[in-house]
Amino acid sequence: MTSAVPRAFHCEHTRARSRVLALVERSGQPATLHAVLTCTDPALAQHAAYLLFSVLENGLGPAARAESERIAAALPDAPAASFRRTLADVVNGTWTDAPELAATWEALRRGRGDSAGLGGDLESRTPGDARLDAFPGPVVRTISLLEVHVHDPARLLAAAAATGWRPFDAEDLDEDDRQDVVGAVMHFVNGPEFLPGADQLMDVVQARLLRVDRGDEVSDWSTAPVTATFDTGTRSDPDSQAG
Numbered sequence: 001m002t003s004a005v006p007r008a009f010h011c012e013h014t015r016a017r018s019r020v021l022a023l024v025e026r027s028g029q030p031a032t033l034h035a036v037l038t039c040t041d042p043a044l045a046q047h048a049a050y051l052l053f054s055v056l057e058n059g060l061g062p063a064a065r066a067e068s069e070r071i072a073a074a075l076p077d078a079p080a081a082s083f084r085r086t087l088a089d090v091v092n093g094t095w096t097d098a099p100e101l102a103a104t105w106e107a108l109r110r111g112r113g114d115s116a117g118l119g120g121d122l123e124s125r126t127p128g129d130a131r132l133d134a135f136p137g138p139v140v141r142t143i144s145l146l147e148v149h150v151h152d153p154a155r156l157l158a159a160a161a162a163t164g165w166r167p168f169d170a171e172d173l174d175e176d177d178r179q180d181v182v183g184a185v186m187h188f189v190n191g192p193e194f195l196p197g198a199d200q201l202m203d204v205v206q207a208r209l210l211r212v213d214r215g216d217e218v219s220d221w222s223t224a225p226v227t228a229t230f231d232t233g234t235r236s237d238p239d240s241q242a243g
Contacts, residue, residue, distance in 0.1 A: 003027065004095040005162040005196070006056060006086075009036070009049040018045035020052070022086065024095050027164040034095075036086045037079035044074055048083055055090050057194040059152065093155045093162075093196060131221050132212050139210045139218060143228040147202040148195055153181050155197030160184040204230065 008023040010033075020036040036052070039045050048071050055064050068087055072080045089095050127134060150156055157167075157179060165187040167173070167180035188195045206228055210216040219226050 003158075003162040005093055005159050006052075006090055006095055007031065009052040009056070011042070011046050011049045013042045013045070016040075018042040020045050020049045020083075022052075022095075025163050027162055037075070037082040039075060039079050041074075044071065047071055048075070052083075052086060052090055055087065056196070058199070059197075060087075060091050093158045129220070130218075132210055132216060132218050135218075140207055141210055141219075141226075142205050142207040143226070144205045145202060145228075145230050146189065146200070148185060148198040148200050150181055150185065150195075150198045152197030153179060156181065156184050156188075156195060159196035160187045163187070206230075 004024050004026045006022045007025050010021050010023065012019045012021060017038050017040055019038045022034045022036050023031055024034050025031045037045070037048065047067075051064065051067055051071055055068070058064070060068070068083075072083055075083060085096070125136075132139060160183075165184060167183055170178070173180055185195060185198065194200075210218065217223075
């Protein structure tokens with residue numbers, strides 16, 4: 001069975017009831033919504049969704065554990081049991097109630113030719129392999145610096161594998177990273193707003209407009225490497241700067 005992992009939690013509120021829904025991802029299959037619990041208290045349902053997402057993002061610390069116990073105690077027996085089961089899944093980075101889907105992305109895309117997509121529009125707006133002076137609009141270059149602390153490598157690796165990532169072969173990995181933690185982090189960099197099992201330390205971005213009259217060129221055609229310089233850390237040891 002294809003592994004599945006929760007990615008987000010949302011609420012649906014009606015006059016009669018409120019539901020907490022989980023967005024669950026599977027490798028090679030569309031993400032789907034799963035009902036977590038139903039109750040008649042919209043505020044309680046919203047708090048449950050917030051708590052589950054917080055644990056998904058930050059792990060289950062003492063404060064989150066205490067809040068989860070308060071929410072479970074306030075819920076009726078059946079939704080409380082569903083909430084506890086979902087919380088355990090979030091902590092473990094799994095999703096136990098995930099039957100195999102009949103539809104895969106490959107099956108859904110089958111029969112759709114390129115003409116059904118947006119290729120023609122994209123090419124007319126942004127010509128492929130063009131130099132800077134051939135683009136009809138401005139080109140902005142961004143360079144980012146992201147540092148993360150992986151506090152739970154097993155959770156990160158499991159979540160990445162469940163969404164299609166595969167580590168490099170053993171012979172291609174560095175001796176200090178035999179599990180390819182670096183590759184798993186890279187898998188999530190442009191994905192969710194958070195990395196499962198990791199906390200963000202630094203996230204800064206430089207951006208500037210490229211200009212032909214300044215000698216700029218897009219990276220594919222650039223004869224010089226694209227580089228960036230970030231400032232020294234604000235917490236650098238003052239003793240090391242004395243002299």
